[in-house]
Amino acid sequence: MKNKLYPLKFKPILKDKIWGGTKLKEQFNKPSDSNQLGESWEISTVPGDVSEVVNGKLKSQNLQDLLELYKGDLIGDKNYKRFGNNFPLLIKFIDAKQDLSIQLHPDDDLAKERHNSFGKTEMWYVMQADKGANLIVGFNQKMDDKTYLKHLEEKTLTKILNFDNVKTGDTYFIEAGRVHAIGAGVLLAEIQQTSDVTYRVYDWDRVDDEGNERELHNDIAIDAFKFDLKDDFRVDYIKEKNLSNGMVSCPFFTTNYIELDSNLEKENLHDSFLIYMCVDGEVEVVTEDTKEVISKGETILLPAAVKDFKLNSKNAKLLEVYV
Structure with a gap:
């Protein structure tokens, strides 16, 4: 007999990153000794990074197994019909001590064709931002592939990107195909489709301890860009208390x-x-x-x-x- 379902808490899956910092452990008490803790994956079924329950009768069981056991009781009947045994969301907290790479993500069609994965549409909610911290989202002018590639080749990409100075509560919606990057000093919550597919197009010319640059994906990224997306990524919302x-x-x-x-x-x-x-x-x-x-x-x-x-x-x- 299946156990009755109840609210589930999970063990955070912690990810060190070249750009990570200490806010996740200092402000959120995430259990880590690292000074480069970049991400806390809160709810995940990404293969190799599946969330484990830490409370109640289902403690130590993982989310993937629970989905296969409980199906619609866990995610809803319509969702189970749509997604089957694929949990649709990946939930994270992110601390950028340094700038993240400039990147974008493929949509569902491209991701399925190339990676057998969901695409990655996501949103950010800024929880804390150091003075002067910014996010890069979209372009600061009308863009096409030819102009973009010219700036990429001439290493003047930052001249055409949109930089927004941010504060706590600022919220951004980032459709698949939109260029973006989290800037140094930003701590945020991220809600996204279940996908770990990222196309990195520029990484600030930085190198690791051995002098190696991180891999870029410009050959495949160009097909994923949606240059015609509107400048509608900033989210305005009401803050009426005790309501959704x-x-x-x-x-x-x-x-x-x-x-x-x-x-x-x-x-x-x-x-x-x-x-x-x-x-x-x-x-x-x-x-x-x-x-x-x-x-x-x-x-x-x-x-x-x-x-x-x-x-x-x-x-x-x-x-x-x-x-």
């Missing part, structure tokens, strides 16, 4: 912003799992049988079978995600 305020809604995920200063009764009306990322404060997630607390920098997954629950908090800010 819409941020991003696209074919791959919906994300809402919730700011709590009192307890909130919730009902899952979507045929989907719900994910809560705590981006500030602390919240207690209460169901009929369970109570779980998540603090800033932590994440919880509510299976689709969990319909009624409470979010108890006096000070939490949450991202609410479903498909």
